[in-house]
Amino acid sequence: MTSEDPVRPVPGAAPGQSLHAAPSRHTAEYLHTAGTPTGWPTAPDPDRAPDPDRTSAPDPAPVPDALACRGLRYAFGETRAVDGVDLSVRPGEVFGLLGPNGAGKTTAIRCITTLLPVPTGMVRVFGHDAARERMAVRRLLGYVPQQLSADAGLTGRENVALFARVFDIPRRERAARVGQALEAVGLTDAANRLASTYSGGMIRRLELAQALVSAPRLLMLDEPTIGLDPIARTTVWEHINVVRAATGMTVLVTTHYMDEAEQYCDRVALMHRGRIRALGTPAELRSDLRTRRAQAARTTTTTPSAPRTSVSSDVEPTLEDVFRDVAGTGLDEQSGDFRDVRSTRRTATRVG
Numbered sequence: 001m002t003s004e005d006p007v008r009p010v011p012g013a014a015p016g017q018s019l020h021a022a023p024s025r026h027t028a029e030y031l032h033t034a035g036t037p038t039g040w041p042t043a044p045d046p047d048r049a050p051d052p053d054r055t056s057a058p059d060p061a062p063v064p065d066a067l068a069c070r071g072l073r074y075a076f077g078e079t080r081a082v083d084g085v086d087l088s089v090r091p092g093e094v095f096g097l098l099g100p101n102g103a104g105k106t107t108a109i110r111c112i113t114t115l116l117p118v119p120t121g122m123v124r125v126f127g128h129d130a131a132r133e134r135m136a137v138r139r140l141l142g143y144v145p146q147q148l149s150a151d152a153g154l155t156g157r158e159n160v161a162l163f164a165r166v167f168d169i170p171r172r173e174r175a176a177r178v179g180q181a182l183e184a185v186g187l188t189d190a191a192n193r194l195a196s197t198y199s200g201g202m203i204r205r206l207e208l209a210q211a212l213v214s215a216p217r218l219l220m221l222d223e224p225t226i227g228l229d230p231i232a233r234t235t236v237w238e239h240i241n242v243v244r245a246a247t248g249m250t251v252l253v254t255t256h257y258m259d260e261a262e263q264y265c266d267r268v269a270l271m272h273r274g275r276i277r278a279l280g281t282p283a284e285l286r287s288d289l290r291t292r293r294a295q296a297a298r299t300t301t302t303t304p305s306a307p308r309t310s311v312s313s314d315v316e317p318t319l320e321d322v323f324r325d326v327a328g329t330g331l332d333e334q335s336g337d338f339r340d341v342r343s344t345r346r347t348a349t350r351v352g
């Protein structure tokens with residue numbers, strides 16, 4: 001890709017969404033040169049006419065899911081943190097894993113990133129088995145954990161350079177790749193300042209640059225905007241989307257913020273007590289609930305003795321309503337224990 005190439009819409013992106021924002025010249029360069037060692041995925045060109053000579057060629061092998069989990073389970077002693085999760089994330093989509101504290105999101109993410117073993121079930125990243133091909137999986141992934149991963153005593157550039165070394169990016173490419181990753185998240189001007197002088201939003205963007213420097217095909221973000229003010233949250237998402245729109249990179253994100261899930265995720269899974277309770281596009285999930293409410297309302301009208309539903313079927317449901325419906329509790333009515341709430345608060349304080 002050159003800096004003149006138009007940015008193609010990403011599958012699943014709604015027209016007019018900021019996902020289509022054009023990358024800066026430096027971002028495009030970053031995406032271009034970051035082709036090794038893992039290589040940026042190139043989106044299929046929808047405008048390209050089919051080659052008549054190739055019509056009889058056998059169909060290409062199907063593209064594997066960016067992520068496939070089947071029957072994933074993980075327990076800490078008696079606590080079943082992840083209790084039989086099935087998930088498929090398609091290449092190029094932004095997939096949101098939503099749930100209250102303690103739902104099991106971080107544990108699932110840590111199994112996918114190979115930081116925890118996969119004791120039961122199967123996890124595949126672009127076809128690679130997380131249990132048997134850990135290094136292959138790691139090379140495909142970028143991970144921004146909930147906990148602070150930037151070092152306050154280093155500059156922004158040094159922080160990203162550290163990750164470039166960890167990811168074994170060839171020495172001669174390193175400086176350029178680090179500069180391009182910082183540019184992609186809008187931190188070029190602040191690159192030589194100590195991270196301790198950064199705002200919470202800048203730190204999150206720095207951590208994003210650390211994850212992007214290896215040109216991941218699947219970017220995993222655990223609560224990337226927790227504790228940030230609304231403007232900083234929007235800025236973080238804008239940078240994610242510029243890179244994503246240009247590369248077709250797949251994004252798996254956990255968040256408590258339903259508005260973010262609505263706005264930025266192509267599909268979401270609602271997780272509660274270690275299980276996926278509902279999965280679909282935000283619009284599908286809301287529409288399903290509307291249908292269930294309408295059916296319940298009809299039952300109430302035709303059966304005078306039936307209990308009256310407390311929610312009108314005319315009111316447009318929110319994702320929060322969907323969650324309450326499938327989980328029997330609101331997102332804010334914590335199912336997590338003290339440990340979960342404390343860890344979230346600590347993260348928010350450090351980052352915010």
Ligand SMILES: Nc1ncnc2c1ncn2[C@@H]1O[C@H](COP(=O)(O)OP(=O)(O)OP(=O)(O)O)[C@@H](O)[C@H]1O
Pocket residue numbers: 076079080081082099100101102103104105106107108146336337339340341343344
């Ligand atoms: N290291 C651990 N030791 C013991 N129990 C743990 C550990 N990590 C998580 N748990 C428990 O596993 C369950 C799932 O926790 P997990 O952190 O995966 O949830 P989460 O949905 O990511 O919540 P949060 O949003 O607070 O991070 C919780 O009951 C939690 O207390």
